[in-house]
Amino acid sequence: MDFHNLFLFLMLQFILVVIDNDIVQVNISNPEGCVTGIQYNGLDNLLEINNHESDRGYWDIVWDQGGEKRTKKGAKGKGKLDRLETTNMRVIMESEEQVELSFTRTWNLSLEGKLAPLNIDKRFIMLRGSSGFYTYAIYDHLKEWPAFDLDNTRVAFKLRKDKFNYMAIADNRQRFMPLPDDRLPPRGQVLAYPEAVRLVNPVEPEFKGEVDDKYEYACESRSNQVHGWISIDSSSDSTGCWLITPSYEFRSAGPLKQYLGSHLGPTMLSVFHSTHYSGADLIMKFGENEPWKKVFGPIFIYLNSNSDGFSPIKLWEDAKQQMVNEVESWPYTFPASEDFLSSAQRGKFEGRLLVRDRYIRDAFVPVSGAYVGLAAPGDVGSWQREYKGYQFWTITDDKGYFSIINVLPGDYNLYSWVNGFIGDYQCNNIINITSGSEINVGELVYEPPRHGPTLWEIGIPDRSAAEFYVPDPNPLYVNRLYVNHSDRFRQYGLWERYADLYPNEDLVYTVGISDYKKDWFFAQVTRKKDNNTYQGTTWRINFNLDSVNTKGTYKLRLALASVHYAELQIRINNLDATSPPLFSTGVIGKENTIARHGIHGLYWLYNIDVQGSLLVKGNNTIFLTQATKDGPFVGILYDYIRLEGPPT
The missing domain is CATH 2.60.120.260 (Galactose-binding domain-like)
Incomplete structure (x- = not known):
């Protein structure tokens, strides 16, 4: 199956980019870089057609000016919402195997206070024979630019409420969902805060009396890899739309950080950084003359279908298998940006972790299931408040051995925590990872805090x-x-x-x-x-x-x-x-x-x-x-x- 040519359509006064591989068709506004439509399995658009075209599939940030210029509202964690609409589009790659598009926005001093001081490069990739598409972005803050704060950044997709009514985020966390209309008065009653609504007169009586709150569906980063929604039409043909995150190396604050994912809307989110469950400690603060660049993603928007009637379990199991495939393919070989490094450009770090608590057992004991990770140099436990760099985590085997692969070049500390023992382990030595390096640190011993029996x-x-x-x-x-x-x-x-x-x-x-x-x-x-x-x-x-x-x-x-x-x-x-x-x-x-x-x-x-x-x-x-x-x-x-x- 060959790619269609990449078409540019001019419809009235609106310019649209369409990428299509005979399985999925994706419409992207040009030059803003918002996904306005996804066509799949006979559905002309999986995204909410009643929303404005900029409010269907998009990247956004919540930000504010830094230091004394931060607004009073922003000081409470609200900040300024920027949908990251771009001003230029380029075709980076077009072949029978792959199309990659770049949507960019360049910052200058005339935009100070209006837009975050970031150069933005949003990328969209479609591969031949793939049932979906990829997106990633590069944020770049140059050295001479002003200070600013970044509270939140994510990708959001808002699906059609008349089609998608079954949500799945884990084997034991999936269900039919009420309608977003049920949250509005008089059908819904707002409780202690706006996100929590009691459904007093929902369209479907089965939801009467329930509480809907997006925070009820939050998920730890380590298990936030696939979630999404399922639709069924009158012909009993079911369609799944899934958001797959193959790595959490680019998310802030390590594997335990909790993020929002799918929730009533129907909405799918891939959140890369937020202050949820952490507060002001996780507001990204950039000083004047502080250069920073980071690649978020790629993530995969995966589509599947089942013509044998409505079977959410089949589609969920298929989405989980696709997630495994994506994880095994990480880091991807196809992104064209030189800022996304391949496996050959990364390094490897391995060793063994032992624990000694002399009041339990006066010996060096290997521990299985301990989390071991590389994150920016800092203090003991600082990884849970770290957000500017990348983190790479694994767990030890039953003999305490660990191997952290595909680590981006840079300086790191080694961190760990072990269930059953208090505190955090940190190896204070700076670990320098270079392209192609393989470092074996040998045996490390964590002696958790202990005073007496x-x-x-x-x-x-x-x-x-x-x-x-x-x-x-x-x-x-x-x-x-x-x-x-x-x-x-x-x-x-x-x-x-x-x-x-x-x-x-x-x-x-x-x-x-x-x-x-x-x-x-x-x-x-x-x-x-x-x-x-x-x-x-x-x-x-x-x-x-x-x-x-x-x-x-x-x-x-x-x-x-x-x-x-x-x-x-x-x-x-x-x-x-x-x-x-x-x-x-x-x-x-x-x-x-x-x-x-x-x-x-x-x-x-x-x-x-x-x-x-x-x-x-x-x-x-x-x-x-x-x-x-x-x-x-x-x-x-x-x-x-x-x-x-x-x-x-």
């Missing part, structure tokens, strides 16, 4: 609060997908359930008697009072010590899975709020994880010295006070708590 512990050190008690939702706010589901924490309004369960007194946990799976509420949130204000909460951990070394030093380990505008104060055996606490975090975190149905955001680890003179033989109590009270979403998700005795 474990006296007691609560939870599992895995950077998540998922093991704690997640209540059933209020029956008024149910998303039926997450009923009897492993991700039950994704239900709306769970923060209000704390006051239902603890209307007057706060949580009390007794070591040796309580069960953290049942007795430790997953989030320490505020309590709503009758006058529509909120108060902080104080949780208690009761524990018994058979003996106390009054001259020794104990260690309290507090690993937090997420924090939002919270201040955690620690007191021991004395809840006198007028006296200074033993320890305070100060007000930290802007992650908004609780409101957005996440079970983790950024990871925080605190190691607190406890003098033995504060403890007594027999019954003791640690008071955990979350002191801020600015609304329902303030709070803490704990990962793990441990008290260690003095060294032995």
